[in-house]
Amino acid sequence: MKKLLMYLLVSGACYGAMAQEESEQSDTSWKKMYRESAPKIxxxxxxxxxxxxxxxxxxxxxxxxxxxxxxxxxxxxxxxxxxxxxxxxxxxxxxxxxxxxxxxxxxxxxxxxxxxxxxxxxxxxxxxxxxxxxxxxxxxxxxxxxxxxxxxxxxxxxxxxxxxxxxxxxxxxxxxxxxxxxxxxxxxxxxxxxxxxxxxxxxxxxxxxxxxxxxxxxxxxxxxxxxxxxxxxxxxxxxxxEFAVVKDSYKGKEVSYYVEKEYGPVARKIFGNTPEMMAFFSKLLGVEYPWAKYSQMVGRDFVSGAMENTTATLHQESAQQDARELIDGNSWEGTIAHELFHHWFGDLVTSESWSNLTVNESFANYSQVLWQEHKY
CATH class of the missing domain: 2.60.40.1730 (tricorn interacting facor f3 domain)
Incomplete structure (x- = not known):
């Protein structure tokens, strides 16, 4: 219940911030212009x-x-x-x-x-x-x-x-x-x-x-x-x-976490559910995780929340939480699930045009709810 409440609070805060950004954004041409698939020569x-x-x-x-x-x-x-x-x-x-x-x-x-x-x-x-x-x-x-x-x-x-x-x-x-x-x-x-x-x-x-x-x-x-x-x-x-690299595995494939060295001791408390997520999503979708490995890196001054680069997801520094913060739960767990799920919807199956990017993101958003329901 605590996990669910935290998830709802974070989701509400994110929605409010997004709504404010949208209201401040003056360029609305994207609402009128469909960016179809690029010609292929x-x-x-x-x-x-x-x-x-x-x-x-x-x-x-x-x-x-x-x-x-x-x-x-x-x-x-x-x-x-x-x-x-x-x-x-x-x-x-x-x-x-x-x-x-x-x-x-x-x-x-x-x-x-x-x-x-x-x-x-x-x-x-x-x-x-x-x-x-x-x-x-x-x-x-x-x-x-x-x-x-x-x-x-x-x-x-x-x-x-x-x-x-x-x-x-x-x-x-x-x-x-x-x-x-x-x-x-x-x-x-x-x-x-x-x-x-x-x-x-x-x-x-x-x-x-x-x-x-x-x-x-x-x-x-x-x-x-x-x-x-x-x-x-x-x-x-x-x-x-300069990162600490903490390694897990999933069915013989490397699963690794690149964090600043001071967060090395708690890297598994942040990212350690990743192998279980890989197993859950593979079974749920009926398609085994297809890539050679799965690594996650935390970068300073990142320009977004996180990005599902194939086999090498990058997270913003908010993912790094110390042991005291993690006592109240992992606030980044939903994002970890989201970026992993993109390795099926986005990376394996990819929208052909940017106007259809919402297909990638909607499936990844849904995965966060699926993971919460499965785990908690």
Missing amino acids: NDLVHTKLDAKFDYNKAYLNGKVWITLKPHFYSTDSLQLDAKGMTIQKVALSKGSATSPLKFEYDGMVLDIKLNKTYKAEEEYTIYIEYIAKPDEYTGKGSAAITDAKGLYFINPRGEEKDKPTQLWTQGETEGTSVWVPTIDRPNQKSTNEFSMTVPDKYVTLSNGKLTGQKKNADGTRTDTWKMELPHAPYLFFMGAG
């Missing part, structure tokens, strides 16, 4: 990224190999979303060889002339060297997600004594294309392999499994994460910082 197949981070400048120095194929009709061109970047090189990649391609770039869209006309199902790989400059991008967020710069360096130069240095990404709705060129639409899906080079003292998190770690002579380390099931670009994720 090329399909993403695989995205391989080599990311090195410049913390002093808050830049990402990137090399990306993007494999695509024509969606249906033959095509000799490709348009990629690439917001606020410096594009250094665009080439066709075949094995270890590259050949330059002509391109035009207006600061938002990279328009590439391919070397020939490709037919449907004929794959090709584009290689791009670039610099992402998220702090210089001026795109606007929304009431639900307050910023749109995609990649966030938190206290990158260590100037704030009481704040850790972190980095994390937020793709929804179309912020991924601020830090990696892509077709940034929810009706695209891609597998991915991300290599992240960070100071050796940091741990990293991304989609899929950690498949390799290499220490470098300059005091950095390169971690490689591979995602073998396709998912939408807005669900691509990278995170890094």
Whole structure:
């Protein structure tokens, strides 16, 4: 009963805050404009990224190999979303060889002339060297997600004594294309392999499994994460910082919690119901949890409540509660259930247009009630 009462109180407070935000929001064009599924000329197949981070400048120095194929009709061109970047090189990649391609770039869209006309199902790989400059991008967020710069360096130069240095990404709705060129639409899906080079003292998190770690002579380390099931670009994720990593498991799959080190001893009190939630939702839906792992990270200064990046959910810092606070119950448990449930509705089955995003969210909202009913 206490749990239910707390849930109702929190829900009421959230509803009041949302109602106030809506009343203050002047732009109501979304109520009149239906954003249908984006036209598909090329399909993403695989995205391989080599990311090195410049913390002093808050830049990402990137090399990306993007494999695509024509969606249906033959095509000799490709348009990629690439917001606020410096594009250094665009080439066709075949094995270890590259050949330059002509391109035009207006600061938002990279328009590439391919070397020939490709037919449907004929794959090709584009290689791009670039610099992402998220702090210089001026795109606007929304009431639900307050910023749109995609990649966030938190206290990158260590100037704030009481704040850790972190980095994390937020793709929804179309912020991924601020830090990696892509077709940034929810009706695209891609597998991915991300290599992240960070100071050796940091741990990293991304989609899929950690498949390799290499220490470098300059005091950095390169971690490689591979995602073998396709998912939408807005669900691509990278995170890094000094975290305690507490591990559980579910049917042989890693379940892990990335929290600031002082919260390591209570991480399971916050997130420890996750394996049981995975079992409950798998049985309820008749579809076993489909992904390779499930990790949850808590990030400072997050621009939303939480985000269901595939296999790598990011929570705002309110998720971190100390032992004394947790005596009265876990105020973040509903959100934990919500983001996990998105791994079926949102990540596995994805709305093809942003105007249908309510389908993702309504199912995830319902999951919170289902979990409360099941557990309490």
